[in-house]
Amino acid sequence: MKQTAIVWFRNDLRLHDHEPLVRAIADGYQILPVFIWEDRWQHQSPNGFLRMGFHRRRFLSESVHDLKRGLTKLNSNLMYVSGSPVRVLTDLISQYRVSALYFYRSPLHEEQADEQALIDSLGSTLSICRFWGQSLIHPNDLPVPPDQLPDQYTAFRELVLGKVPIRQMEEMPSAIPTIDTPYWGFIPESRTAARTRLTGGMTAACHRVDDWVWRGDYLKSYKETRNGLTGMDYSSKFSPWMALGCLSARQIEFTISRYEKERGENDSTRWMRYELLWRDFFFFMAMKHQTRLFRLTGLKNRPVKPDPNPELLTSWVTGNTGIPLIDSAMRELAATGYMSNRMRQVTASFLIHDLKQDWRAGAEWFEAQLIDYDACSNYGNWQYIAGVGNDPRPDRVFNVMKQAREYDSKGEFVFKWIPEARHLEGSMIHDPASWKLIPNYPPPVVEIAE
Numbered sequence: 001m002k003q004t005a006i007v008w009f010r011n012d013l014r015l016h017d018h019e020p021l022v023r024a025i026a027d028g029y030q031i032l033p034v035f036i037w038e039d040r041w042q043h044q045s046p047n048g049f050l051r052m053g054f055h056r057r058r059f060l061s062e063s064v065h066d067l068k069r070g071l072t073k074l075n076s077n078l079m080y081v082s083g084s085p086v087r088v089l090t091d092l093i094s095q096y097r098v099s100a101l102y103f104y105r106s107p108l109h110e111e112q113a114d115e116q117a118l119i120d121s122l123g124s125t126l127s128i129c130r131f132w133g134q135s136l137i138h139p140n141d142l143p144v145p146p147d148q149l150p151d152q153y154t155a156f157r158e159l160v161l162g163k164v165p166i167r168q169m170e171e172m173p174s175a176i177p178t179i180d181t182p183y184w185g186f187i188p189e190s191r192t193a194a195r196t197r198l199t200g201g202m203t204a205a206c207h208r209v210d211d212w213v214w215r216g217d218y219l220k221s222y223k224e225t226r227n228g229l230t231g232m233d234y235s236s237k238f239s240p241w242m243a244l245g246c247l248s249a250r251q252i253e254f255t256i257s258r259y260e261k262e263r264g265e266n267d268s269t270r271w272m273r274y275e276l277l278w279r280d281f282f283f284f285m286a287m288k289h290q291t292r293l294f295r296l297t298g299l300k301n302r303p304v305k306p307d308p309n310p311e312l313l314t315s316w317v318t319g320n321t322g323i324p325l326i327d328s329a330m331r332e333l334a335a336t337g338y339m340s341n342r343m344r345q346v347t348a349s350f351l352i353h354d355l356k357q358d359w360r361a362g363a364e365w366f367e368a369q370l371i372d373y374d375a376c377s378n379y380g381n382w383q384y385i386a387g388v389g390n391d392p393r394p395d396r397v398f399n400v401m402k403q404a405r406e407y408d409s410k411g412e413f414v415f416k417w418i419p420e421a422r423h424l425e426g427s428m429i430h431d432p433a434s435w436k437l438i439p440n441y442p443p444p445v446v447e448i449a450e
């Protein structure tokens with residue numbers, strides 16, 4: 001009889017381009033595919049927010065269901081267990097007499113601590129095979145080790161773009177030899193009334209790639225539209241699926257390359273690559289700086305003195321600052337679990353530089369809400385705007401009024417999320433004098449520069 005290997009699915013909820021799965025099959029094992037709903041996701045952050053709010057739970061649950069359906073089509077299945085990864089895996093290994101454990105490694109210290117605990121307790125009794133798969137560039141292919149990479153994005157991009165080869169994608173297995181067991185666990189449904197059309201899972205992810213890249217042909221104009229605020233197509237919306245690994249970064253890179261061959265290279269295809277490299281950059285910075293990613297003083301160890309004020313923080317979180325552009329974005333986030341890149345920058349800058357709050361409180365709220373939450377990109381971007389991370393400029397302050405006039409000149413975004421303001425036509429909505437005409441709308445919590 002074949003020996004058994006666990007393939008532990010973490011942030012890699014897909015069947016295509018999945019090296020641990022492909023290698024475990026090639027190594028001749030019968031597979032026990034496992035997903036663990038981790039205890040720590042139910043915990044609270046230091047500022048009292050849930051680490052995983054309901055939008056994230058919904059998207060993750062849909063993605064796990066979709067993975068199970070995909071496995072079932074290959075005559076396999078997915079074992080679903082909740083608990084702490086070390087305890088769950090230790091139990092399964094003993095219960096099913098497992099000989100090997102395959103999984104993708106994490107760049108984050110908490111998850112790495114789990115990996116180390118598994119190696120320490122089980123490494124001598126079974127084979128543990130770990131892989132890198134979240135980034136586009138494999139860390140071993142970098143010209144220097146991650147801890148020697150430059151701390152500025154442009155220098156990083158110059159070092160790698162067009163110079164480091166991207167590894168080939170793994171084929172999806174046509175069949176998965178799987179252990180025979182009657183018990184696979186029950187994946188809870190997580191239904192919400194979210195106002196978003198994004199559904200978790202690799203099936204929806206592949207549809208999105210087809211719709212956005214091929215049918216909609218949005219890679220032709222992405223560079224011009226990417227700062228949009230309303231609608232589905234101004235940007236790709238790939239991030240939620242990439243965060244859970246329903247899409248691999250390589251799959252997107254190879255889609256861009258195919259697009260360039262078939263429809264031509266342009267500024268937008270190049271720009272999309274730059275954005276994917278931002279994601280890699282934050283991934284490698286997390287590997288390099290470890291726990292400094294979560295510290296107030298950031299990667300730079302720069303002293304900052306926020307002025308914590310729970311009322312101001314609550315006004316920002318609930319979309320009641322009295323500043324329509326900010327409140328619209330915060331209400332969009334609470335209703336959908338998504339916010340455009342432009343508004344992430346503006347709302348983060350507002351919390352840090354106008355309200356003088358601790359950037360980590362904002363990062364924690366985003367962590368709870370964003371369906372594309374990724375610790376490296378989230379904390380990395382927050383540090384960037386707080387001036388304690390990778391930004392060479394010390395204070396990247398976004399002028400809210402200027403941003404409102406530039407990116408929402410007709411008020412379309414604000415009217416969507418503050419419908420009670422619709423009677424204020426066009427640009428009047430960005431004139432502070434008119435805000436008191438919005439029924440039941442709070443006065444601004446701070447005076448903001450024109």
Ligand code: FAD
Nearest residue numbers: 235236237238239275279341344345372373374377378381
């Ligand atoms: P597109 O514009 O279509 O970009 C394509 C892909 O490039 C994205 O899917 C993403 O993978 C990558 N990308 C683009 N911009 C960035 C960036 N600035 N940093 C890292 N990767 C980028 N992104 C996350 O994936 N998870 C997060 O938790 C997250 N938190 C953020 C917090 C703040 C304060 C800010 C300013 C940005 C954050 N971002 C985060 C980056 C960015 O806002 C999102 O990746 C982007 O809005 C996702 O939408 P999209 O897929 O349509 O992006």
